[in-house]
Amino acid sequence: MKLIDIYIQEVTRRLPEKSREDIALELRSTIEDSLPDDYSEEDVKAVLEQLGSPAALANGYLDRPMHLIGPRYYDVYVSLLKMILPIASVISLISVIAEYFIGIKADETIMNVILNLFGIGIVGILEVGMQTFFLITIVFAVMERVDKGKDGQPLTTSLKKWTPDDLKNIPYIPIKKEISRWEVFWMLMWTAVWATVYFNADRLVGIYExxxxxxxxxxxxxxxxxxxxxxxxxxxxxxxxxxxxxxxxxxxxxxxxxxxxxxxxxxxxxxxxxxxxxxxxxxxxxxxxxxxxxxxxxxxxxxxxxxxxxxxxxxxxxxxxxxxxxxxxxxxxxxxxxxxxxx
Known part of the structure; x- marks a missing residue:
């Protein structure tokens, strides 16, 4: 009986207080009906193992996911991250470079410029990347919990259930001819670098001793x-x-x-x-x-x-x-x- 009491306690402590008593009675009844008249500890363990983890069972009563981003939204979530993170990183890098050169000192050496830009560039990209990742994750976590769809099927990027007709709108792209998002990222970053050097050429391009x-x-x-x-x-x-x-x-x-x-x-x-x-x-x-x-x-x-x-x-x-x-x-x-x- 001790195992049964602890199991019920582990389930109900994860539930709202107003429903704990009713669910505890229901769960105890279910467990006792599944046991033989002269049951042993091994019989109790077998029934509890069949019922599964208390956390999973409590989640079933709550009818809410035990994950942050589930399979229904995961593909859309990852696709948006892959698209937005490189763009946000480039915008961050451009602003960091522009801000740095506005306040650059005339006697600063090229090595200091490179090291400073590298340092603040990495910090800026990481900061913006973490903020972007956090915001997108929060949005999808909320969508996961307010969504009333129960089939669990992954959604397409248009947030609709997938059908074979969706394939008609997708062009075939050979892997070797695909333009990756990181290729676009490096192109934008190169643009930011050469433009910055151009407008600061008298302080960066020339003879060093x-x-x-x-x-x-x-x-x-x-x-x-x-x-x-x-x-x-x-x-x-x-x-x-x-x-x-x-x-x-x-x-x-x-x-x-x-x-x-x-x-x-x-x-x-x-x-x-x-x-x-x-x-x-x-x-x-x-x-x-x-x-x-x-x-x-x-x-x-x-x-x-x-x-x-x-x-x-x-x-x-x-x-x-x-x-x-x-x-x-x-x-x-x-x-x-x-x-x-x-x-």
Whole structure:
């Protein structure tokens, strides 16, 4: 009897006080009806084992889940986390970088800048990630508990029960041609980095010398006032890259239209870079003189070499990226075509 009393106690202590007495009587009756007349402790254990864990039995009386996010909402929950966390992390990183460079000191070394950005960037991403994770989890935990659906079947992203007709709205995406959310994340992060460097080039890009065991920034490579003359073009490129990144996120795979947009983006970016680089006053004369002394040539020769190298590098990179876009789109199209033929 002691085991029965403890079992009933373990069940009812998890229930509202107003229903404990009735459920205790009902449960005791159920247990005693299942026991033989001359029962032993082993008989009691067998009946209690059949009834199961007191926590699970109490949960059945309460009619509420014992999990935070159950199978009904788990797939939708994970899908939203995968979509929102990278975007929130990028936005956090961009704001952290912008805030840092607003208050940067003129004499701060590149190594300090890198270490500080790395540190505050990681902290910012973790903080925003935890807040986003917490809020989404709370929302789905509440949905799990107010949902009156009893079948337990997982829901689709539209929060409806799955049917075979849902497959008609899902395009086939070969694994190798899928655009992952992390690919979009790195694209947005790269945009934030190069834009930040561009608007702070006079403090980051140039010649560093070892002074007293530390790297000291001595000569900037560019005239910042010249770079700032092209700010509308740069802001336009940043907007284009951000829009293209979100377009990739929505599409989820390479298509012909995406390949065309990618080629257009590469062309516009290359034209913008060339237009900026050929400005006669873009390079700092002190930088050209310093580097010319290092390579034992004239400043004009070094400028020509540097300008030519940058232009060739950007043209080659743009051509390769545009080619890769069309190759992936063509491969994905051919794969889909083969599947339709087999069907």
């Amino acid at each position: 070892q002074v007293g065991g530390e790297l000291e920034f001595v000569v900037p490579a560019f005239h910042q006032d010249v770079l700032l003359q092209y700010w509308p073009i740069i802001i336009g490129l940043v907007g284009l890259e951000v829009a293209f990144a979100f377009y990739k996120l929505i599409q989820g795979r390479w298509t012909k239209n995406m390949a065309k947009l990618n080629a257009l983006h590469q062309l516009l970016a290359t034209i913008a870079v060339i237009a900026i680089m050929i400005h006669p006053s873009i390079f700092n004369r002190e930088f050209l003189s310093y580097m010319a002394d290092v390579f034992k040539i004239t400043p004009e020769q070094f400028r020509s070499w540097l300008l030519g190298g940058v232009i060739v590098f950007f043209i080659a990179g743009a051509a390769y990226n545009a080619y890769e876009g069309f190759r992936k789109a063509r491969a994905a199209y051919q794969n889909t075509k083969d599947i339709k033929m087999n069907i």
